[in-house]
Amino acid sequence: MKKFILQTDNRSQRSSNYQIPYREQLNTQQLGAVMHDDGPALVIAGAGTGKTRTLVYRVARLVEDGTPPESILLLTFTRRAAREMLNRATDVLDNRCKKVRGGTFHHYCNLLLHRYAEELGYPRNFTLLDQSDAMDTIHHIRSTYYHHLRLKRFPQKQTLSAIFSSMINTRRSLYEVLADGYPRFLEHHDAVAELFDRYNRYKRDNGVMDFDDLLTQTRVLLSGNDDIRRKVASQNRYVMVDEYQDTNNLQADLVALFSSVHENLMVVGDDAQSIYAFRGANFKNILAFPDLYDNCKILKLEENYRSAEPILKLANSLMDKANDKFDKNLYTRRSSGDLPGIVKASNENEQSRFVAQMLLQLREQEIPLNDMAVLFRNGRDSYDLEWELNKLNIPFRKFGGQKFAEAAHIRDVLAHLRVVVNPEDQIAWNRILMLVDGIGPKTASELVNWLRLNKNRGLREADVASKSYKKQIDQLSEALSDISTKKNKPSEALERIIAYYTPVCENRYDDHPKRIKDLEAFAGLSRNYTGLDQLLQDLTLEPLDASAMETEASAKDEPPLTLTTIHSAKGLEWDTVFIIQCLDGVLPSGYAVENASALDEELRLLYVACTRARERLFISYPVTRESSYGEFFSNPSRFLEDIPEYILETWKLVEEPDQKRLGE
DNA sequence: TCCCTCCGTCGGGCT
């Protein structure tokens, strides 16, 4: 039977009196995507082709055509990306665009779940576990039930957490995950399976969820309850998903559910930039999208506006090396530009000095520091450079690597707040009790148990009168009751805890001045919040980078340089880009070299890194590396082999006796 | 029972 299609009148009227001259500001391909109306659409957008711009204009265009902004849902990879897009849409149109709902999958799911948690048997104020909370929980279960396995090589908490997450996101059995990625732990299959069950039961029993639960529980909620699904999806008149190449099957299911009433779904992405296979993404998913949706319109953006031609040439020639070919060749009309350079340094520090010196030189040529970035494979690959930059007083901000809320002292303070929000949070109780002098694992777990069995009594009533730590327990319970009884602001609660915690911190860490400074910065940041639980949720869903606080102060003098992992550089661009530690075993990662598809992903990673640059690109590597055994020779990335000189120019570093200087 | 120190081990990229 034929279906009726409801069509509104504005379709015929539009394009006559738009506030924004779309035709003049966009190319034909972009215009097609912006003007796309109803029904599913796939936009394949190569690097630098104006993908963000297209999304921004489409949001504005929908709003101009009378779509209520709050009925548009924009799913992005980070909340920062969503915010930037909506700000830009506000700039091109007006304030209405601020009302568009946008954020990450996790963020949106978190919102829905807080509304409907009770349907799933969770408390409405369920606690969200971040990466380290989840690992602590796993550790807790592991040491309670599996301590006897300690002599055999049993996976560590972060490995266990990675295994569990991989099972969920790639939809594989434990056996498959272990056999594929962790064969040495196959002998522990049954114990790990049991631990997984206990972990899930623990989360259930204690009303907490980890990152993966946000996605899986939302799917359960929407696929198991048609009323709720319809209610939620009918609010989403238009759904747009950015970076679709990096969503996995679980997220694809969610997208389908979110858009299941209006079916106005537009996904945007680039198969050549898929770099999240470890989270279950598969670059083939995006190409299979049209198979899932009848009448799916396919649109392509191919003209690159970002990079100078020599940079694109290098990027294209890298892509030629993929085992699994991509149907992709970016072109640009920009013909000028220097050749990308490859720089060989004799060791890591020389590489750092080269980068630092080059940065200073370019800054003198009026390229602002914040229009330059240094990219690397692993969070740790920049330690030496960070040291060098600090020495030279070059301000920088680092993305990726350790997060602010992962530092021990921040987690200590957060644990205090968490027991106030949720007094049944055993992991948090355990952590704060262990901080008391004279209390170790044994005493802490006895006290936690006592608290669990005496829910209506507080820590104050615990029997510690005869113990050496009585005094500190009194101080602790006083601090906790101060903030739970008075309904004070998050910043006041935080300051109260910091007052209690400061002596603990001084006693525990040698570098306490720096840590206490962090805590003050944290208190400052919390002033923007009115609710404690909101603060905790935001910190979890949008983890701050560890260096964010330090840079905050110096940023006033000069906008800082960016240091970032390639994964965190996604979607961003700079005038000048340095890619450091471009070594075989680093990029590609040593764990990828025996697997063709994993190698391809590493290659795409390098491709993503190169295409972040507009004008200048420097790739560098040291020929020697240090390890615990001493110094050894290292080789440049295999991806850089056989790239002809007319595409990638080789540079030598020449040291002058008195002053280090760059060679020709 | 707790705390400190020493030492071998380790899959990392992100929400």
Added chain:
DNA sequence: GACGGAGGGA
């Protein structure tokens, strides 16, 4: 650099 286990002193 962080984790986790071992060993010794308080």
